[in-house]
Amino acid sequence: MHAALKDIPARIFNVAVGALIQANQHAVYYDPGMDHWTDMSVLNASMAGELFLKAIIAKEHPLLIFRDLFQLDNPDSQELNIEHLIETGKTYNFEHLPKLLWVSTGERLPDIDSFNRIRKARNAIQHFCSPSEKIDLRYLSLEFLYKNVDPLINRHFGICAIEYHEDTSIGYDYVVDCLIRNELLFSVPNRFKITEIDLVESISKRSQSYKHKLIPRLAAKGVDVTKIKTANRTKER
Template identity: 55%
Template sequence: MNPVLEKIPDRILKLALGALAQANTHAVYFDPGNEHWEYMSVLNAAHAGELVLKAIIAREHPLLIFNDIFKLDDERSDGLDLEKLIRKGKTHSFEQLPKVLWAVTGIRTPNLECFDRLRKARNSIQHFCAPDDDDLRALSLEFLYTIIDPLLADCFGVYTIEYHEDPSVGYDYVVGALIAGEIRFTMPNDFDLSEIEVPKLLREASEDYRVWFSREVEKIGKIDLLS
């Protein structure tokens, strides 16, 4: 394979994780003056999702993310270079990516209903204005953790909770928001929390969520987090 092409999946994933860090931060943190973060969480979640799907597809072959590879050939050059791909390449649209992912890898994108809701919210925010009747932070977290989180964990061994933009703390407040929303997430083997009281948060959760959380921390030997 062309050495230039071999680097593309890692480059896409690096960008995806940057967008993911912003999406997590904008969906979880809220202070006066940053009300716009609610809208940015949707844009960044969609951006992260698009890039994660493309990174998975590109692992099979980088040119599979482009929807018309024949237009990349100017019939003069000896081979493709990155500049030409950036300048002339047109990738599959966000809406098409779940189908491309399945066709290329056999992987089904989870929770397509949420994917479609976030896609529509992203289009509205990006091209017109924000919808009034949605909890956009909750939508962003649902998208990140029911769709992107399992794909990242399964395909790259990456944990979504570990990417955020608050260097002063770990992922405690991200996890706190997920528990409050009863959103399931993938836990790394070194999962640990020190800034939030897990038992107190879980008391407000449903029995089903408490059982799930207990089972997951037990799997990784972190049952002490419940005491």
């Protein structure tokens, strides 16, 4: 393998992390005057998904993400360098990545329906205008991130999506609260800690099917779920 190719997965990964940070921020937080964050959450979630998928595929072999390998040839050089790749290389489009993921790794995208929904919304925003107001774009972004991106990056890179957002001074408390309110599952990091919200109260308001899936995830990471289970039993009576 050319030396220039070895750093490609890491370089893609680093940009993907930046997109994930902004996607979480724009989908979870909202202040007056920041209406544009709604559309940006879709664009950044899509970008994060696209780049993480490419990073996963590139780990198998960096050239798998390029559409036309023959265009990468440089008659004036014996070596393939990163500058030439950036200038001339054309990678596969977002819509093709689920199939490329399967071909290169044998792994299917966890939730193709949410992928298709955000793909259509992204195309509308990026090339025309924001979709109908009937579509909850913030939820659409979170749904794609936590049904597809989060499980993939946890499995392939050992990271959890909730840990990546812009307001690091307060941890991931409000990201977690937003996900619980929307009944979206998430990868739980080691040393999981919530201080800004009442986790028991937040979970107790959710459906039984969601609680039965989330509570074991928390328990598996050493979270004391006794109070959550007690509140759940009280709710069932």
